[in-house]
Amino acid sequence: MKFDARRYRELVEEDFEDAWKRSVEVLSPKNPNAVYPRYGYAYGEEHPLFKTINDLRKAYLSLGFREVVNPLIVEDSHVRRQFGKEALAVLDRCFYLASLPKPNVGMSAEKIAKIGEIIGRSVGSEEVGSLQQIFHAYKKGKIDGDDLSFEVAKALKIDDITAVRILDEVFPEFKELKPEASSLTLRSHMTTGWFITLSKVADKLPLPIKLFSIDRCFRKEQGEDATRLYTYFSASCVVVDEDVSVDEGKAVAEALLRQFGFEKFRFKPDEKRSKYYIPGTQTEVFAFHPKLVGGNTKYKDGWIEIATFGIYSPTALSQYDIEYPVMNLGLGVERLAMILYDYSDVRELVYPWLYGRIELSDMDIARAIKVAEVPNTTAGLRMANAIAETAEKYANEQSPCEFLAWQGELYGRSVKVYVVEREPSTKLCGPAYANEVVVYQGSVYGVPRTEKWSEYFEKGISTGMRYIDSFACLAARQIEEGAARGNAEVETRVRVVEGLSDVNLSMQDNVRRYIASKGGKIDVRGPMFITVRAEID
Numbered sequence: 001m002k003f004d005a006r007r008y009r010e011l012v013e014e015d016f017e018d019a020w021k022r023s024v025e026v027l028s029p030k031n032p033n034a035v036y037p038r039y040g041y042a043y044g045e046e047h048p049l050f051k052t053i054n055d056l057r058k059a060y061l062s063l064g065f066r067e068v069v070n071p072l073i074v075e076d077s078h079v080r081r082q083f084g085k086e087a088l089a090v091l092d093r094c095f096y097l098a099s100l101p102k103p104n105v106g107m108s109a110e111k112i113a114k115i116g117e118i119i120g121r122s123v124g125s126e127e128v129g130s131l132q133q134i135f136h137a138y139k140k141g142k143i144d145g146d147d148l149s150f151e152v153a154k155a156l157k158i159d160d161i162t163a164v165r166i167l168d169e170v171f172p173e174f175k176e177l178k179p180e181a182s183s184l185t186l187r188s189h190m191t192t193g194w195f196i197t198l199s200k201v202a203d204k205l206p207l208p209i210k211l212f213s214i215d216r217c218f219r220k221e222q223g224e225d226a227t228r229l230y231t232y233f234s235a236s237c238v239v240v241d242e243d244v245s246v247d248e249g250k251a252v253a254e255a256l257l258r259q260f261g262f263e264k265f266r267f268k269p270d271e272k273r274s275k276y277y278i279p280g281t282q283t284e285v286f287a288f289h290p291k292l293v294g295g296n297t298k299y300k301d302g303w304i305e306i307a308t309f310g311i312y313s314p315t316a317l318s319q320y321d322i323e324y325p326v327m328n329l330g331l332g333v334e335r336l337a338m339i340l341y342d343y344s345d346v347r348e349l350v351y352p353w354l355y356g357r358i359e360l361s362d363m364d365i366a367r368a369i370k371v372a373e374v375p376n377t378t379a380g381l382r383m384a385n386a387i388a389e390t391a392e393k394y395a396n397e398q399s400p401c402e403f404l405a406w407q408g409e410l411y412g413r414s415v416k417v418y419v420v421e422r423e424p425s426t427k428l429c430g431p432a433y434a435n436e437v438v439v440y441q442g443s444v445y446g447v448p449r450t451e452k453w454s455e456y457f458e459k460g461i462s463t464g465m466r467y468i469d470s471f472a473c474l475a476a477r478q479i480e481e482g483a484a485r486g487n488a489e490v491e492t493r494v495r496v497v498e499g500l501s502d503v504n505l506s507m508q509d510n511v512r513r514y515i516a517s518k519g520g521k522i523d524v525r526g527p528m529f530i531t532v533r534a535e536i537d
Contacts, residue, residue: 070193098179199320209240233333249309277310307331432526446524474504
């Protein structure tokens with residue numbers, strides 16, 4: 001019987017949805033801790049920076065602070081109000097925002113003729129009038145730049161691609177545009193936002209007011225290096241009350257940082273003395289963390305500067321009509337994350353893919369191991385499960401022997417499936433049939449669940465797939481195809497396993513390369529000696 005690929009595909013599609021729903025249950029051994037990399041779902045991985053942000057949010061909330069969002073884009077006038085004569089030094093570190101001006105676009109006879117050449121016909125007077133109106137509306141800001149080509153295309157009844165060509169080739173005004181700076185800046189420190197926010201709420205909310213915000217700031221550094229980036233996250237809070245002192249800052253700093261494993265604290269007057277703080281109140285917070293002790297950094301004694309706080313100056317507060325004292329504390333999230341997750345370079349922490357610090361966990365590697373061939377029908381999935389159960393049940397029976405594993409109907413044909421061993425004086429299955437693929441310390445192993453290998457399963461990540469499970473999927477898939485082709489018999493066998501592919505498993509090439517680059521290995525082998533035979537009527 002000639003194989004009809006189209007009919008086979010139609011038959012497969014009839015059962016595929018139901019088969020997919022059952023696949024995890026049927027293909028997986030009874031192992032609740034296993035990873036099912038082909039069909040199962042697994043929890044993703046957090047970036048250490050954003051995990052730290054989330055932990056800081058929980059820490060602030062546990063202390064009774066309310067979360068707010070402070071303005072990110074601010075007029076430079078706010079910096080001048082807060083810093084007075086020193087504002088220029090601060091603004092020198094700010095990024096100013098610029099935008100493209102709206103050009104005056106003329107419609108000369110030469111341009112009209114050029115448009116006609118591009119669209120292959122003359123441009124009517126009404127169309128010229130429509131284009132003039134469009135460019136006028138664009139100049140006035142009534143049409144956005146991303147809608148301009150659409151409006152031109154609509155006016156000339158042409159496609160968008162041709163409209164873009166017209167704007168590019170006919171109107172040099174757009175190419176000659178250069179950004180013009182505005183008075184808007186990207187917030188360089190959270191204090192700029194706090195003054196704006198407090199000016200709206202300090203006289204309305206009941207005292208004490210306890211607010212926090214964890215958000216980006218931007219600072220124009222000389223360049224990015226191991227300790228600084230152009231953008232960073234500030235975890236900042238304020239406490240507003242009738243009587244706020246330095247002791248309030250100490251209490252908040254300790255309560256916040258103890259939640260991250262810091263045990264002891266020292267407070268030192270900050271020599272920088274920002275103008276928006278009352279003189280003598282700006283304080284550096286040094287904290288002891290046992291994780292730092294004995295390390296290779298300058299903090300190997302366990303002590304590190306981790307935060308700064310101070311009391312806002314009444315002079316600066318009066319610029320915003322804030323009448324109550326305000327304590328402000330802030331810390332750099334990246335610095336805290338570097339301590340918690342053992343990074344010495346902030347670039348590696350924030351941009352690990354760009355700076356070479358790529359680490360795959362055992363879970364990541366386990367997810368990259370997949371069953372190469374799987375049954376396409378519900379019957380095929382049940383057949384695979386039955387093959388694995390039969391092999392396991394009769395694995396130690398003396399050969400020659402043959403055991404019926406499954407019988408039923410496939411594509412209108414009667415099928416009987418046997419697990420067999422024809423050679424005498426051996427067993428139905430080789431000793432490695434129940435080996436399970438597990439990832440341990442960056443390497444992949446095929447080992448049995450015995451006391452000898454218990455650590456691999458306890459501390460590693462199992463794929464949830466034994467040799468017999470993935471092999472049974474291949475056998476069932478080939479029997480399905482044989483039944484669709486009209487074959488009378490199908491036989492699938494495996495002898496000595498020397499790699500993943502021998503037991504119908506595959507791994508992504510990039511993960512293979514990663515394992516090799518880290519000195520790991522893929523050790524999936526062993527004597528299996530199993531044959532599956534199907535009789536098809």
